[in-house]
Amino acid sequence: MILVLNAGSSSLRCALFRPGADKPAWRAHVAEIGHDPRLSVDGAAVGGERPPAGDHAAVARWLFVRLPAAPTAVGHRVVHGGLHLAAPVRLDAEILAALEGLIPLAPAHQPQALACIRAVGEVWPDLPQVACFDTAFHRTQDRLAQLYPLPRDFIDEGLVRFGFHGLSYAHLARTLPHGRILAAHLGHGASLCAIRDGRSVATTMGFTTLDGLMMSTRSGAVDPGLVLYLIRERGLSADAVADLLNERSGLLGVSGISDDVRVLEASDASAAREALDLFTYRIVREAGSLIATLGGVDTLVFTGGIGEHAVQVRAAICRGLSFAGVALDEEANAGGEAMIEASGSAVSVRIAPANEEREIALSVTDALEPL
Known part of the structure; x- marks a missing residue:
């Protein structure tokens, strides 16, 4: 089973996929994290249990205990991969450091994804984790499509057009x-x-x-x-x-x-x-x-x-x-x-219904296949 985590600025979507499946076997969503967290499972509100009032990491750990099956790999939606992370990649210390450095470019989303990555590492230290980037799909664009008319020094530093929603678009490109x-x-x-x-x-x-x-x-x-x-x-x-x-x-x-x-x-x-x-x-x-x-x-x-x-x-x-x-x-x-x-x-x-989670699950399979 592949666990997919999609961390928003104040939400966390969690889904379990069997490899190659079109739909998740189980899905949960916690909204209003940090304010008044509310849980839904498979699209239905759950009133009996209240998620913790903590941050994304606390909510993630709380959800892990409630998974109906143990995952064998985890895929994360990470908003920003910068200039060089142009495909799903297995996470290690070097990649994590690079993602930390991109927090200023996506301050409302990058820290939450990193918090969930660390939470997985604490609970399942040996579980392979794969980061899938919203920016990666757009790295195929011609150079001119990515440039701003700024001084050359700024361009060379990476102040360019990145583009986002790439996982949604990648799924459309895969299926249309x-x-x-x-x-x-x-x-x-x-x-x-x-x-x-x-x-x-x-x-x-x-x-x-x-x-x-x-x-x-x-x-x-x-x-x-x-x-x-x-x-x-x-x-x-x-x-x-x-x-x-x-x-x-x-x-x-x-x-x-x-x-x-x-x-x-x-x-x-x-x-x-x-x-x-x-x-x-x-x-x-x-x-x-x-x-x-x-x-x-x-x-x-x-x-x-x-x-x-x-x-x-x-x-x-x-x-x-x-x-x-x-x-x-x-x-x-x-x-x-x-x-x-x-x-x-x-x-x-x-x-076409947005299906970023399936795209992440398929990307995890692709990224880990050679292993």
Whole structure:
């Protein structure tokens, strides 16, 4: 059995896979770690037991005792692998030190993943562990797609576009027919990826997860001069700007109501409608640039919580992409079917559930196979 650990900023997803299986044999999710932790198992809330009020390591150890079967290997989602970790890798002291050095590039996620790695090492010191990186899938991009127009010294130091959501995109690339794919991972974090023949060509996130699309609470791309203005003229500290752009912007900031698409769609407030319109506008605008990079598009695929469930958001995006040959079957879209393009559409339009955990499990098998 392969144990998969997916540590979020305040959550931990845990799943057990048999090698090669499409679905986990067991899955657990602890939300609101550090605040009011709540447990669900196989999608159902569990009220009888309360996870500990500690950090990710404490929650991980608590879950390990409750596993229905002992694992033979563990795979971890690690957000940042930097420039050089471009494939799943078995963890050792040297790799751990490298991942520690990347904490400043992903401070909301990297420490939590490392805490879970250490927790596994404490409980099962001889168990092989494999790190799978959200950045790795994008290392196939051409050099120009990764560069910022900064002084050469900064480029040489590694201040480049990394891209994220790579495990989600890698799973799509593994399961969809090859060709020119525009993938939209739309959830609390949101990004687009241009995939050609299974390889990342371009993506909207850059040096950090703050770049690109408007998101639930993140601003996405803004004028760098705006950041300077907030610091110089409004007197905001760097930490205050980080909080503003990461936690108080996006759908939440523009609407002033909620970061939840369902709440905004049910609201009569004009600000709620404007937030949703801006969200889809920014997606269509960025999608146009990625379609240009691909030289056209054969398949548009929606994934992530919003991408999989927000009927109106999908419809608005498809209308905006009609110039590229996208035509939506409204009835199929409303029913959440896997294929939602209209008859005669030049572009295949799909809904594909995000499955980062299966991608991690498969990657663990691949990484450990030679051993």
